[in-house]
Amino acid sequence: MNAAPPLIAFAHVSKSFDGGRGAKPVLAVDDVSLDVAGGEFLAIVGGSGSGKTTLLRLANRLIDADSGDIRVEGEDVRAVDPVALRRRIGYVFQSGGLFPHISVAGNIGITPKLLGLPAAEISSRVDELLDLVRLDRAQYRGRFPHELSGGQRQRVGVARALAARPKIVLMDEPFGALDPLTRDALGDDFRDLHRKLGLTTVMITHDMTEAILLADRIAVMRAGRLVAQGTPAELSKSGDAYVGELLRTPRRQAERLQVLLPRDGAA
Numbered sequence: 001m002n003a004a005p006p007l008i009a010f011a012h013v014s015k016s017f018d019g020g021r022g023a024k025p026v027l028a029v030d031d032v033s034l035d036v037a038g039g040e041f042l043a044i045v046g047g048s049g050s051g052k053t054t055l056l057r058l059a060n061r062l063i064d065a066d067s068g069d070i071r072v073e074g075e076d077v078r079a080v081d082p083v084a085l086r087r088r089i090g091y092v093f094q095s096g097g098l099f100p101h102i103s104v105a106g107n108i109g110i111t112p113k114l115l116g117l118p119a120a121e122i123s124s125r126v127d128e129l130l131d132l133v134r135l136d137r138a139q140y141r142g143r144f145p146h147e148l149s150g151g152q153r154q155r156v157g158v159a160r161a162l163a164a165r166p167k168i169v170l171m172d173e174p175f176g177a178l179d180p181l182t183r184d185a186l187g188d189d190f191r192d193l194h195r196k197l198g199l200t201t202v203m204i205t206h207d208m209t210e211a212i213l214l215a216d217r218i219a220v221m222r223a224g225r226l227v228a229q230g231t232p233a234e235l236s237k238s239g240d241a242y243v244g245e246l247l248r249t250p251r252r253q254a255e256r257l258q259v260l261l262p263r264d265g266a267a
């Protein structure tokens with residue numbers, strides 16, 4: 001058995017939100033237990049409102065759990081200063097989450113600046129990060145977010161998340177709003193970064209095909225509950241009807257592609 005402790009561990013975690021105006025509270029995360037091993041790339045898949053974002057935000061204490069236990073690198077997150085915790089965990093927001101009135105360099109360098117690094121060091125770190133996410137330094141440093149394509153914005157978002165050299169990266173539907181080719185290129189590039197930097201990555205997606213192609217392991221959420229977790233091969237053996245439903249599309253695509261696109265084609 002693998003004795004290494006998980007890098008992120010959720011144990012019986014629940015979180016509800018006030019429904020507002022006398023409505024019933026919403027149980028956004030319902031008794032979830034999930035371990036993420038060091039170096040693992042885990043995808044969280046589930047429909048809209050299934051609690052994916054809430055689970056991710058609990059890990060870096062953007063919100064606090066009602067009950068249960070969350071550990072990051074073995075430490076109870078409640079015992080850690082949230083700001084210090086967030087510096088150890090890179091976070092890529094759904095729509096990039098860049099500050100619109102700050103340049104690319106300013107956005108990427110925001111955490112190093114908060115950490116009080118000297119300007120020259122920040123500047124060279126920004127260049128290094130631009131290289132890492134494959135954006136030309138000279139061309140992109142001074143641009144503003146509205147002068148970038150969606151894919152470029154997400155690359156800047158990834159660079160910013162990596163600025164303080166975190167071991168853990170959390171990504172909330174990072175490639176969701178992109179066209180398929182851009183999305184594919186970015187997914188592959190991030191997968192390479194994950195390996196090269198020895199990261200532990202948790203990525204939310206509503207796209208099971210993307211999860212299968214990028215992640216080592218997949219956790220499936222539905223109505224706040226974790227209904228299944230495992231490798232794609234393990235999930236395909238799950239008896240859960242919802243998991244079966246989620247796997248139907250990638251399966252059908254794979255079968256049709258095999259027929260329509262013979263392996264010995266010219267391109």
Ligand SMILES: Nc1ncnc2c1ncn2[C@@H]1O[C@H](COP(=O)(O)OP(=O)(O)O)[C@@H](O)[C@H]1O
Pocket residue numbers: 017018026027028046047048049050051052053054055
């Ligand atoms: N800050 C909040 N206040 C009230 N309800 C919330 C809040 N955040 C999330 N919720 C509710 O919790 C449930 C899960 O939301 P979320 O975690 O964002 O789902 P997902 O990311 O899977 O779409 C939803 O019903 C949502 O409306």
Ligand SMILES: [Mg+2]
Pocket residue numbers: 052053054172
């Ligand atoms: Mg969400």
